[in-house]
């Protein structure tokens with residue numbers, strides 16, 4: 001079923017690139033008005049403006065910036081009834097290699113950033129009467145691997161935050177999480193440039209290929225619309241079938 005998002009007013013973070021941008025475009029194509037939030041002004045400037053789009057530069061890890069961006073989004077869209085937390089950073093390194101600053105950065109962007117967005121948009125979302133939040137976590141939140149503890153622990157925290165919010169904010173706001181597998185975006189560009197890593201990651205799932213940002217955007221659109229009206233507190237894994245391999 002194609003979700004009908006006509007008239008919805010949705011904020012998407014990390015919308016300058018990759019999954020966030022694909023989600024923003026998909027939501028607009030389905031009839032929603034969308035506020036694109038990103039800290040990267042150049043990336044936002046490069047996004048072709050479509051009717052119903054607003055762009056807001058904001059670092060989601062800074063509370064004052066999020067508070068300001070939430071107000072800007074509310075006034076640009078005339079209210080907010082949806083939030084997609086897609087902004088994230090891949091912080092890699094072993095326990096020995098990673099500094100406390102790198103750990104803090106991962107937690108601040110990948111976990112606290114989503115918390116701040118929820119906090120400063122909660123009143124608007126509640127006022128809407130029917131609202132959705134979709135948090136983009138990762139398969140890293142579900143299975144351990146070497147060298148990604150700072151990223152995966154933050155994403156695992158985001159998953160439990162989603163579930164807690166699904167209980168706390170119900171029934172007005174439904175909250176769900178998406179766990180992408182390996183998707184070709186700027187985030188994975190460096191990693192996938194190594195042919196051996198690319199082959200291992202593409203071959204490490206039942207479909208035998210990498211994912212595309214649009215394939216995550218479709219699931220985000222489903223979770224943001226009425227077609228998923230009884231889905232709440234769910235973790236939707238979109239990884240071609242790799243988490244059990």
Ligand SMILES: NC(=O)c1ccc[n+]([C@@H]2O[C@H](COP(=O)([O-])OP(=O)(O)OC[C@H]3O[C@@H](n4cnc5c(N)ncnc54)[C@H](O)[C@@H]3O)[C@@H](O)[C@H]2O)c1
Pocket residue numbers: 013014015016017018019020037038039040043058059060061085086087088089090109113136137138139179180181182183184185186187188
């Ligand atoms: N690409 C993958 O394989 C993959 C897999 C699992 C999960 N994810 C998650 O999906 C989400 C999107 O990732 P992507 O692959 O599209 O990455 P990407 O690097 O292509 O895009 C991420 C966007 O987030 C923005 N961003 C980063 N920190 C920010 C901050 N503090 N404030 C505001 N904006 C900020 C960046 O500027 C960028 O535009 C992330 O949360 C990521 O962890 C990605």
